[in-house]
Amino acid sequence: MHFQLSEPITNPPPLLIKQHFDSHRPQKLSSLSFEAPNSTKLTTYTHLSLFDRPINSSTYALILESCRTLNLGKQLHAHTLKSGFGGHEFMETKLLQMYGRFGCLEDAELLFDKMSLRNLYSWTAMLSLYVDHGLFEEAFLFFQELQIEDVSVEFFVFPLALKVSSGLGIEELGRQLHGTVIKNQFVSNLYVGNALIDMYGKCGNLDDAKKVFGKMPEKDCVSWNSFLTACAANGMVYEALDFLERMSLMENSKPNLVSWSAVIGGFSQNGYDEEAIELLLRMQAEGIEPNERTIASVLPACARLQKLRLGKEFHGYVTRHGMMSNFYIVNGLIDIYRRSADIKTAFKLFSKFSAKNAVSCNTIVVGYCENGYTSEARELFDRMELLGIRKDIISWNSMISGYVDNFQFDEAMSMFKDLLMEDGIKPNSFTLGSALTACADTVSLRLGKELHSQAIVRGLQYNTFVGGALVEMYCRCQDIMAAQKAFNEVTHLLQKMCEDGFEPNIYTWNGILAGHVQNGLHETAMHLFSEMQASNMWPDIYTVGIILSACSRLASIDRGKQIHAHSIRCSYDADVHIGAALVDMYAKCGSIRHALLAYERIPNPNLISHNAMLTAYAMHGHAEDGIALFRKMLENGFTPDQVTFLSVLSSCVHIGLVETAREFFNLMQYYDIKPTIKHYTCMIDLLSRTGQLSEAYELIKNAPMKSDSVLWSAFLGGCVTHHNMELGEIAAERLIELEPDNTGNYITLANLYAFDGRWADLARTRLKMKDRGMHKNPGCSWIEDRDDVHVFLAHDKSHKRTEDIYATLDNLTLHMKS
DNA sequence: TTAGGGTTAG
Structure with a gap:
């Protein structure tokens, strides 16, 4: 591909030049100049086309507009100066816009400050630069400057100024602008009207959006789209859909890609995930192909539904359509893989992606933490700065809550303290919520109270999530032994909060319920759950998880089934966590059959799901099934963890499979998993039961950790069964050392002496019990x-x-x- | 030279 631009560039009319840039493989142009900005070709090209010929301002404007690299833009800037266009208002406005397109805010600001003549257009260009980059505070200050300068303001400034109001989330500002618009008689202007609808919609004020829309003397497709968007974004999704259908009956405002995308985005943002995907298909059926924005808005829906196959289809589609450089798209895909528990693919996408931003990193941090890899998450978190990516509050929150979820409470709290030291970043409701959860889990009342005051200082104490976490923290910290007392305290706290204007919502309820369940107050939790339902509060996915755990502790299969039915209605049962909780609940309630059914309903089972089923099999003595499932998992490439091995080892204990257990125990080394004392206990239990007592004893002696009473009891059990006096005596003595008050240990030792006819020792043991005032507790x-x-x-x-x-x-x- | 749709954390 050669540039055939050696012909004089000024000879053809300007429009032809634009065509040259637009249709003449613009990508090629940009990639070449990007790869080799100083290549002779480009220099020749700029020389031929720009240096040797006189160019007028409109030609410059066209070239600047179609310029696709910053480097070329800067060369053009230099060229305008050489050609005596410095101080040309129109030209300098074009240059500002060019710098804006490449995100060079500093260059634009430098140019603007040096400009000798500024008109409304240059002010507007600069303002839109701030707005487009989301720098609303800067835009606001700039707009105030503009008003102080004696520039007569035209109507086209207002749409930008209104964007600043909604960007800052200050409706009052928008209202004032609305007043100025009326005073300046711009109110019937189509553009201004559309912008007003948009502003009110974004501030969540649908009433005023509707008023403006209704009063407009003329409406175009954008007016309809703005109003439709306002409805969709504020949860009135079916109304928005209705508008879309009304538009299709109209002559001059047929629904276009933007209309469809707005409706689809509204459905997706409001949690109507299935519907959002369906609408996308309907749109395609109507002959409208989605663009990057449309796809980006349905990807989260696909992610939440954990539709891995659909996600892969999207992946293929966006690859074919050259959308893989868009970070909204790629981040969405990464999140699909993350939520579908395909963390490997998520990470592969992430590491290959060259336009990584904070969102990409945050998603991966969450993915790591969910899978227990907090140190890897932390490594990425710390590396963000080196990658030139600024950590935002979500990065911090993801890391903190990741630590909390993995029970690394000290790390969580120390990160929280680091965050407080950080400049320009403030803890929000998510941060305080996670920190409070850490306090609840570590029963740190003092710290919890400190956080409570932090919340008050920041005005977050009545935030739904913080409020719930506060309730949970107090629940767990106030040593509530009696359920009634706890309940009273909670309701009292709730009442006090209500008096202060706080309305208990699903987060509060979840906090209360979780606080009770974690304190072992399962029955009270169930009563509270009924109360919650009586107050017309709809249980969400977290509620379902909490109640399922209460049901399994209470072995209450009927109530478990009810909540299972509820989760099917809400499609929660496809979630891997709920799926695993269901498996666990049914197993603990005694129904392995139901556990298996729940397991089979999980569409993309992950390690947690498999572990739940393995534990269920082990619990019910279905050892062969458990071992078979484990082998299948390995064949399918799943990497087992400590829990997996514990379940499968206890299955081996059930049916006395010593060789298989040895194989699995050695396999742990292969997966780089350190056996815990529980794994050792399984092995020792198995060896002792099958009479291989000396091997069991060797294992105890060689275990890297201190043996506990559970381990010695397992060993002692084997000694008694196989009448091994010598080792049994050692075990019993160690047990008595570890648990001097446990009567059972003395009894076992005494029985052991009886077997061996060592009556004197027997009598001495019984005497020891008597001396200590112990007697056998009846079963x-x-x-x-x-x-x-x-x-x-x-x-x-x-x-x-x-x-x-x-x-x-x-x-x-x-x-x-x- | 002015207006409408997109990603991540409990």
Whole structure:
């Protein structure tokens, strides 16, 4: 590809030159000049086309507009100066716009400051530069300067100024501008009217948007689109859709790509994820192809639904259409893979992506933390600065909450303190919420109270999330033993908050419920849950997770099924966390069948899902199924973690598979997973049960951690079963050292002596118990029947239906014997 | 030389 621009560039009319730039492979032009800005070709080209010929201002303007690299732009700037266009207002405005397009704010500001003559157009160009870059504070100050300068303001400044108001989120500013617009009689101007609709819509004031829309003497497609967008963005999605359909019946305002995109975006932003995707397909069926913005607005919907296959289709589409340099698109894709638990692909996309920004990094930080890789997340977080990416509040919050979720509370709190030191970045409701959760989990009341005052200082105490986290923190810290007392305190706190204008919402409720469940107050949590539903509060995905955990602790399958039905209605059951909670709940409530059904309904099961099912199998003694699932996981390339191995090892214990267990235990090394004491306990339990006591003892001695009582009990159990006096005695003595008050240990030792006929030792052990004032606690069991608890001890005859009970017992014994 | 649609954190 050669530039055939050696012909005089000024000879053809300016329009032809523009065509040259636009149709003559503009990408090629930019890539060449980008790769080799000083190449002779480009220099020749600029020489031939610009240096050797006189050029008029409109030709300059056209070249500046179609200029695709900053380098060329700067050369053009130099050239205008040489050609005596310095101080030419029109030319300098064009240069400002050029710098704006390349994001060179400083160059633009420098030029603007040096300009000897400024007119309304140059002021407007500079203002729109600030607005386009989202620098609304700067834009606001600049606009005030503009008003002080004695420039007569034209109508076209108002749309920009209105954007500043909505950008700053200050409706009052927009209102004042609305007044000025009326005073200056610009109110019937189409552009100004459209901008007013947009401003009111963005400030969430649909009423006034509607008023302006209704009063407009003429409306165009943009007016309709602005109003439709206002509806869609404020949650009136079906109204927006209605407008779209009305537009299609109109002559001169047919719905276009922007109309469709606004509606689709509205559905997506308001959580109507399925509908947003459906609408995209409908739009395509109507013959309108999506652009980058349309795709970017449905990607989050696809991500939230964890539709990995659809996400891959989008990935293909945007690759084919050359959209992979757009960070809205690529970030959206990364988030799809992250949420669909395909963190590998997410990371691959991320590392290949050259236009990474803070959002890309934040998404990956979250992805890392979700998978337990907090140190990798932290590494990326720290590296952002080196990558030239400024950390924003979301980066900090993602890291802090990542630590909280991974129980690294000290790290979370130290990050919170670092954040307070940081310039130009302030903690928000997310930050305080996570920090409060850290306090709740570490039961740090003092710190929690400090955060409470921080929240008050920042006016965030009644923020929905902070309020909920405060309730949760107080719930967990105030040592609430009695459920009633806790409930009273919470309701009291709630009441006080309500009096101060705080309305309990789903976050508050979730905070209360989580506080109770984490304190083991499951029954109270269930009562509160009923109360919450009675107050017409709809449980969200977090509520479902909390209640499921309460159900599993209470082994309450009926209530578990109810909440399962609710999660199916809300499509929460496809979520990997809820899916795993359902599997866990059914397993703990005794139904392995339901657990399996719930597991099979998870569309893209991840490690958490598999682990839940493995644990369920192990819990129910379905060892073969568990081991089979584990092998299948490995075949499918899943990397197991500590939990996986623990489940599968305990499955091996159930059926006495020593060799398989050894294989798995060694496999842990391959995956670079350090066995914990629980893994060792499994191995020792298994070896002891199968009589391989000396090997078990060797393993205990070689274990890198201090042995605890659970481990010694497992070993002792084996010694008793296999009558190994020597090792049994060691185990029992260690156990008595570790738990001097546990009667069971003495009894076991005594029984061991009895087996061996060591009556003197037996007598000494019993004497030791007597000396310490210990006696054997009778075995105790109880049954819950509705609100009654029936307690039974061995040989107990105190129950009012003792006769019935013993008769039934005799009957059962007879049955079993026969 | 002026107006409308897009990503991430609990």
